[in-house]
Amino acid sequence: xxxxxxxxxxxxxxxxGICQKNAGLIEALNTIIKPITTLNPEDGYDDVLFLKEAxxxxxxxxxxxxxxxxxxxxxYRWRLIRFLITEMGLKAIVDESDVIAxxxxxxxxxxxTDSLKLIGNTRPIIMNKEGLDWLRKxxxxxxxxxxxxxxxxxxxxxxxxxxxxxxxxxxxxxKDNQVFxxxxxxxxxxxxxxxxxxxxxxxxxxxxLSINNRNNEQVYYLSLLQQVADFGYKDLFTKQGFKTRDxxxxxxxxxxxDKTPNKKAIIxxxxxxxxxxxxxxLPSLGYFLNEFYQEKYRVxxxxxxxxxxxxxxxKSGEYIRQYFNGVDDSKAIEYYFKQCKYTNxxxxxxxxxxxxxxxxxxxxxxxxxxxxxxxxxxxxxKLRMADNYDFIAFINNTLE
Numbered sequence: 185x186x187x188x189x190x191x192x193x194x195x196x197x198x199x200x201g202i203c204q205k206n207a208g209l210i211e212a213l214n215t216i217i218k219p220i221t222t223l224n225p226e227d228g229y230d231d232v233l234f235l236k237e238a239x240x241x242x243x244x245x246x247x248x249x250x251x252x253x254x255x256x257x258x259x260y261r262w263r264l265i266r267f268l269i270t271e272m273g274l275k276a277i278v279d280e281s282d283v284i285a286x287x288x289x290x291x292x293x294x295x296x297t298d299s300l301k302l303i304g305n306t307r308p309i310i311m312n313k314e315g316l317d318w319l320r321k322x323x324x325x326x327x328x329x330x331x332x333x334x335x336x337x338x339x340x341x342x343x344x345x346x347x348x349x350x351x352x353x354x355x356x357x358x359k360d361n362q363v364f365x366x367x368x369x370x371x372x373x374x375x376x377x378x379x380x381x382x383x384x385x386x387x388x389x390x391x392x393l394s395i396n397n398r399n400n401e402q403v404y405y406l407s408l409l410q411q412v413a414d415f416g417y418k419d420l421f422t423k424q425g426f427k428t429r430d431x432x433x434x435x436x437x438x439x440x441x442d443k444t445p446n447k448k449a450i451i452x453x454x455x456x457x458x459x460x461x462x463x464x465x466l467p468s469l470g471y472f473l474n475e476f477y478q479e480k481y482r483v484x485x486x487x488x489x490x491x492x493x494x495x496x497x498x499k500s501g502e503y504i505r506q507y508f509n510g511v512d513d514s515k516a517i518e519y520y521f522k523q524c525k526y527t528n529x530x531x532x533x534x535x536x537x538x539x540x541x542x543x544x545x546x547x548x549x550x551x552x553x554x555x556x557x558x559x560x561x562x563x564x565x566k567l568r569m570a571d572n573y574d575f576i577a578f579i580n581n582t583l584e
Contacts, residue, residue: 206514210523212541213531220528220577223256225263232267238532238574239272243441243480244473246451246458248573250487251556252307253494253503256582257486261452262315264484268450269322269332276444278335278437280453281306283408284344286336293319294331303344310334310452329445337433337453337469339412342367349409352402353393360389375416383417426466430457434472455485455555456563459572464565470572484530485573488554489522491582495560506560516551517569521578531576533569546570 221231239245247264249257268274279286288301293316302311310316323331339345346368355361363385367378390413394406411432419425433453441449451473456463460474460483473481490510497504511518521531536542549566556562569576 206520206523208541209520209545212539213520213536213545214525216535216539216542217524217526217529217531219526220260220530220579223259223263223528225266229263229267229271232264232530233271234532235267235575236271238534239268239482241480242482243448243477244437244451244482245274245449246453246470246473246481246483248453248455248458248483248485250455250485250552250554251493251495251560252454252558254488254491254582256488256491256579258312260486260577260579262312262318265315265450266318273446274448274450275330275332275446276335276440276449277332278337278440278449278451279307279310280338280433280457281310281336282340282344283336283338283436284348285340286310286334289316290334292316293334294323295320306336333444335436335440337436337451338429339408339415339432342409342412342416343369345405345409345412349393349402349405352405353398363389375420378416378420380417380421383413386413426463426468430467430469431472433457433469434476437469437473438476455487455552458483459485459567461567461571482574483572484575484577486577486579487518487521487552488579488582489518490580493556493560493582495556496558498559508554508556511553513551513553516553517576518552518554518578520545522580524578527580529578531569531578533574533576537570 218234219231221227245268247261249261251257265277285303285306288297288303289306289310291297292300300313300316319332319334346364349355350364355364363382366382367386369377386409390406390410394403398406415425415428415432418428437449437451441447451458451469453469457468458470458473459468460470460481462468462471470481470483490508492505492507494503495506496502510522513519521529533546536546547568547570549568551564551566553562553564
């Protein structure tokens, strides 16, 4: 046989083998996946009723997102939220948002105010007016113990928390007000213009305010200011910012669970925050939750193949729409999911572990190329789906 024909034969043989292997995996996945038949909660919950049994013993149900700016995710997660509230009785929603900003939203859904006052550092899912109006109607005329509440998981920046503290504690010293003004200019979670001396000045104020006899409300908000001060310092001057931030989110979530009548909560955050193992090398919120709640912590991740995402442009300081093509990398999970028989579906990881064909796929380290940061940066490190998620909700095209 001529050399070039031999090479062609080998290529065709290997390619055919790979195709057959992929076909076998896709066929096996097709026996496991559950179709997502609708994104509209008004259409009922028949296609997600299987979650009722799987999640019945969970204390914390994390609903992740692979991006922070996908409208279809928001629609689908609101459907899951409404299902968990109406069919499973959950009453606490904790979002990866600012504690103070979210208090205004909670007041709205609990009919304590007629205006939906949205102040900085809330995310699109919590700013979903249709979803919030549904919660407001749901809570109306219910006894206090049966009402749903929304909480923020963290303190985002200094502006909101300092504003709150100044309404509770008179700040009479001008030098204290000067320090507060400098920190209040940092409304987000970027603290680049602050020095170590600035943080020491803030620490001195917190300590001085805390040593006086304070009521529980004042103590609580001072502790939140201490949280963001600690995170901000470590984010700027050590390598412990991510861990510190997520550890505080964990502590805040535990507090919410403890005060919720049925001791359960829904957590809304990025896939990377809710995953059960470390985020790369960093201990994440989900890592801490999994360590504490163990089998009582369950995670539904979300993923997509192609479509539009709203991302933050660092240069312009504006949010822009960015399109991501379909995934063609055979070392990424989206490459296989996009070939499945349903356009949108849920993968029950426990079922995949029972199948000899899908088990190696679900337990090996693989890329999740639609795990995006807020700026649209692809987070391409590999992870084991079986170690991190209990379910994966996949949407093929976010433009649907």
